[in-house]
Amino acid sequence: MATQTRTLTGAGAAARRSEGVWRDAFGRLRKNKLAIAGAFGVLFLLFCGLFGPILAPWPYQAQDLQAIAANGNEPLAPFQNMSHPLGTDQLGRDIMSRLLDGAQVSMTVAFVVQLVVLFIGIPVGAIAGWLGGRTDTYLMRITDVFYAFPDLLFIILMSVAFRETAFGRALNGVLLVFVAIGLTAWVTVARLIRGQLLSLKETEFVEAARAIGVSDRNIVTRHLLPNAIGPVIVAITLGIPTAILAEATLAYIGIGVQPPRASWGTLIAEGQGFIRSYPWLTYLPGFFIALSLISFTFLGDGLRDALDPKLKGKQ
């Protein structure tokens, strides 16, 4: 034992710090300028979504009739009058306040939809991948059906079918749209998790875990899912812009958020009739949609690079 102790203290004596997988990935993410820009965009939008109603100079539905009357019954342009920094619409409603309200809707969409995706996608994918065989076949065919069905059509059908139920009216009809978007988006995560588990369950550490009597359930939740979570985080982040865009599209055609509440999609729809005379009514919400899509996409791409162990040490 004497030789052993000697070599061991030698090996352990080097100064070292505890460095987890996440800290490692964060270090790589920090070097990616686009991803950091995206992260700041995301933080800005989250801030708008969380504190928008507090920061907004006006309630989103309030009409400042005096202001537009003074302007010859025309909407105020941005920076024309500092009590309405980004101007008003033709009804005298403050654009900045409405954009902030829209930010709240979009950020809620971003996260509620991804929650639905996680709650359906991870269990379905994990069960299919772990059990394999017939269960896998059935679950994956169901997934294929969801994948093949046109997303917008599905969401519109769901909104129509459930419009009059309590669920359809919850949160001013918004919840229904969120859940419907989530129901079209979980397939990607389910497939991802399944693929990961199919390869991970053959690894030796699973055999080792079995050999010490870990239950199947704990093997999946404690040993396999943490190993599969990297690609899922990426898929979730990249799924957010899709969800935001879907919500905006639906709002544009009048499904989901109902007036007088504002969503970026409804703002565009309201403004497009006046695009020649008052272009800011369309451009400003359009800019916010673009900003959120670009921010989340850059961040997602950065996360993909940072969490991919094959890229370790590069860049």
Next chain:
Amino acid sequence: MSLDLSPDEAARINRAQRDVESAKSKNLLEVRNLSTQFFTPDGVVHAVDDVSFELGYGETLGLVGESGCGKSVTALSLTRLVPNPPGKIVAGSVVFDGVDLLKLSPEAMRKLRGKEIGFIFQDPLTSLNPTLTIGYQISESIRQHMGLSNKASVDRVVELLSKVGIPRSRERLGDYPHQFSGGMRQRVMIAIALACDPKLILADEPTTALDVTIQAQILELISVLSDEFKTAVLLITHDLGIAAGMCDRINVMYAGRIVETGTVDDIFDNPQMPYAWGLLDSLPRLDDVKSERLRTIEGLPPLLINVPDACRFNPRCAYSRDICREREPQLTPRGTGQHVARCWATEPGGWIG
């Protein structure tokens, strides 16, 4: 155990009970006619074929043979970890501490794994989960089987880590496997195997993935700790040199069968099976300066599909005669005590005396 004992005390009582049990001179493990087959598209592979052996309390038994002889499948069969499908244990019994493991419910079997039987795998690099701290991975079986509180299990893990020779063990609990060298990771694996003070450890080529100096340390550690914990060890290896240093008895396995069993002295001084001679001949020797190349056994172990009723080693055997191709020899006694071998040529009245 309902009393409020520290893990250390509990372990000591455990070991005292074990002394009493071993005094009854019953075997800890009795494997009888174990057969494991793999059902593949090409046919049924008889990976383990009618294997019987026993292992006493605290004894170290070697299972040696080339790759593909069924050693690992035997170990997996004992704990019922053979992947199914395609593998299946088709016959036999595995009586462990008076209980036939093959008749247990899957749940009861799961509770026994890690608690009564520890497992050390070949490759410590892939047998540890890269996303979990080693503290978690060692404490997993403790929490699973011993029902200790978090604090008590941390103390137990620290104790185990220092037992297996990892310095500053308390600080290293939060480290991940990639922060350890291969030898250190194998120490962690040993700590996991010993975590619940098991009666038996199955060590499946524990040093194959390690370099020779680390190999010596790890073997030393296994042998010291198995003495201290009074744990029986089934050591699977292809290296007769390792088996000689570690084991009390050796089983030589070939093509899914045990072909020779005896004490280390029996096998090394008086091997009774040409396959064992081949294995011994292929050990590198320091005192043999003349031969430049290592000697090998010509050929490969046979595919275990449609095995004929013949000595399985005969195609590679320099001494084979017609009878070797016509009928399979049985394990018959040689000389003293428990030494048995499966060979027509060395049987009494055979052509090699």
